[in-house]
Amino acid sequence: MPTLGAIADDFTGATDLATMLVARGFRTVVAVGADAVAALADAAQTDAVVVALKSRTAPVAEAVDDSLKALHALRAIGCRRFYFKYCSTFDSTPEGNIGPVTDALLAALGERRTVVVPSFPATGRTVYRGRLFVHDDLLDESPMRHHPLTPMRDSRLQRLLAPQTAHPVTRVGLDTVRAGAAALRAALAEPVHADALVVLDAVDDTDLTAIAAATEEFGLVTGAAGLAVGLTGPHPGAARARPASRPGDVGVVLAGSASAATRAQVAHALDHLPHRRLDLHRLRADFDTAVAELTAFVREHWAADPARPPLIYAVATPDDIETDTPAGAEPPAALVERALAACAVTLVAAGARRLLVAGGETSGAVVTALKARTLGIGAPIAPGVAWARTEVCPAGTAHTVDLALKSGNFGDTAIFTEAWEQLV
Known part of the structure; x- marks a missing residue:
């Protein structure tokens, strides 16, 4: 039975995260929309379910509603821990949808805080001093500055996220992350972060491993697929789906x-x-x-x-x-x-x-x-x-x-x- 439920704000993001989870030992299925979750034929043989939504650029109210439906469906099949997956380039507008969806998921789960971790070093996305980099460029100096749907013109994640959320947006720097999981766990427990969305620096996979260990008791984490680098599933070497096509198929x-x-x-x-x-x-x-x-x-x-x-x-x-x-x-x-x-x-x-x-x-x-x-x-x-x-x-x-x-x-x-x- 699945215990990890993830909500992805677009379809490529869903397969991105599912690919990472399979590599980390989770038997994983992507469900296309909340309605597909209840119909999963092999849920008993699954450790994680990722719900693929088309909510990244949807109106805020629609994105929130679809995400809450996905959360309800995942809870109904036994998921107890949740992951809101968005793009590693933090694609959003000043109105959302990352902040509003995060707020809604926290409220529905009775949680007060979560982490914000868009880092995915394998694809060149890192966060340092609260700024998001795309390879060697700051986000607002990368090609994402000219994205036709979500132009990203600021690299400071606190400043990007603050207009979107009712929670304080705080930050924990790389020194604390590098001090290890215990130190990071203690820092996240400080009163300043008690009701916050906490932006975490991370520039390599060891940082993501420390973050995953420090947040294992969180009911909700948010971030790109890179955060899954630090997770360990119950079935190492989980089998991947066999190809449906054959050589010669067009x-x-x-x-x-x-x-x-x-x-x-x-x-x-x-x-x-x-x-x-x-x-x-x-x-x-x-x-x-x-x-x-x-x-x-x-x-x-x-x-x-x-x-x-x-x-x-x-x-x-x-x-x-x-x-x-x-x-x-x-x-x-x-x-x-x-x-x-x-x-x-x-x-x-x-x-x-x-x-x-x-x-x-x-x-x-x-x-x-x-x-x-x-x-x-x-x-x-x-x-x-x-x-x-x-x-x-x-x-x-x-x-x-x-x-x-x-x-x-x-x-x-x-x-x-x-x-x-x-x-x-």
Whole structure:
């Protein structure tokens, strides 16, 4: 029976955390939405359940409501400790949603304090003196400064979080974290932190291990997937899900993210894979026909060279980002999500059994359109990215497919061409 319940604010974040938990010895399942939790067929053989929500950029009230529903569902199946997972780049706006969701979860659990730990050193995210770094750059000097949905223009986590929460926001520095779990536990028990969201410095995995040990009695922790580095599950060497597809099965890459990392991955793939960029003007003029043309392009290349998965993408360079959306037109991000989700539905019906999706919002749209309910974590591809086995039923016919959901900021440059090697 699961004892650890996690609530992730997007779908790539859910698989990111689940991948880490499996590596740490937790038999883990990702449930797509709160309603899927109660229907878990193998809950008795599970140590952790991660609920994947599409709440990162949702209205605050909706994000809070969805998160509380997930919490209720996790408690109902026996979970006793909880983890609110958000992005390691702390993606949010001044209104939320990290602060409001954290406040709501604390209140529902009867807890007064928690920690804030977005560090994930394996992907270059660290916190020092309360400032969040992306590799060598401060958050507000990184490409996240120009994110189209959640532009991050401050690196000080206390200052970012304070407008979002009713709790004080305090900080514990690296010296205390490095003093060890006992010292950190004592510091967190001080009155100044009794009713607070406590930002913790962490720059390497040993820091995360100390934090996990110091907070093992907390009813709720919050952070990126890196915090799971310090956890130890009851089943070391927990088996990963076996691939659903077989050698020779066709696949596709659907890239909706406009992040700098994904743009570099797209640019690399343009030299190696058949590709087609989304034409937003064409989609607005005749959505169904434009999607049919895109999926026909993919099927033609499957027939010619099934070993090379075609790429459908939104952005390869900053010049591809639409800056002059026609008045009254569907916003570009929403249109990209809808188009790639429609492509996924058509292509699975046409035989796709391997899908690599780039972008958190895009991943949420694709998984929702495919009507996936649970994800079994399979082979890792990169830090924070893994293949997952899932049953989809987009048009009344069930198919079991391999699905990789990649955060826009994660993965090596060659991930779109090399990820398939893990499906053996």
